[in-house]
Amino acid sequence: MLAVTFNRHRIIKEISTLDIETIRNICKRLPSVTEGIKWGNDLCFMVGDKLFCVVIFDTPIQVSLKVRDEEFDEISNLDGIRPAPYVARPKWILVDNVRVFNKKKWEDYITQSYSLVKAKLSKKKIAQLK
Numbered sequence: 001m002l003a004v005t006f007n008r009h010r011i012i013k014e015i016s017t018l019d020i021e022t023i024r025n026i027c028k029r030l031p032s033v034t035e036g037i038k039w040g041n042d043l044c045f046m047v048g049d050k051l052f053c054v055v056i057f058d059t060p061i062q063v064s065l066k067v068r069d070e071e072f073d074e075i076s077n078l079d080g081i082r083p084a085p086y087v088a089r090p091k092w093i094l095v096d097n098v099r100v101f102n103k104k105k106w107e108d109y110i111t112q113s114y115s116l117v118k119a120k121l122s123k124k125k126i127a128q129l130k
Contacts, residue, residue, distance in 0.1 A: 019098045020055055023063060026110045027053050032129035033114070048125040052117040053110055063095045065113035 020043070027033055027045040038044045043055040056062040064084045067075055072091040076083045080097030095101070101109065118126070 020057075020061060022103060023053070023055055023098075023106060023110070026107050027114075030111065030114050047114055047118045048121040048129055050117050050121065052113045060096075061098055063098055064092055065095075065109060066090070066092050066116045067109065068112065068116065 024035070024043070024045075027035070030047070032047055034046050034049075036044055036046070038054075041057045043057065044051055045053040045055075052066060054064040056064065064087070069091050072083075072093070075081055076093050078100065080100040081093050081095050084092035084094040
């Protein structure tokens with residue numbers, strides 16, 4: 001629930017916090033997910049020590065995740081979404097506007113990213129997952 005306030009910065013922060021928590025809850029529901037802060041300011045979600053979702057703590061927040069090869073060109077050209085810097089070649093997108101997706105779409109794309117990354121893990125790494 002959004003608190004009513006006249007401080008614009010506080011409103012932005014509370015909206016972003018809500019979005020971060022929603023994304024975090026979606027990620028943490030998936031099996032064997034770990035999380036940590038990397039590069040000083042990014043909340044990273046991993047399966048088998050491989051990233052599948054990154055929340056960048058800017059104002060507004062941004063989220064990066066992997067998409068299927070066949071949907072990369074289409075989705076990375078939508079308003080508020082672009083190829084992720086440094087990892088666009090392996091089909092990662094950067095969502096500049098977290099409101100571009102509703103909660104169901106976030107669940108779908110985060111779960112898909114998780115599955116794509118997990119599918120590339122070695123058999124040994126998969127066996128080590130909790």
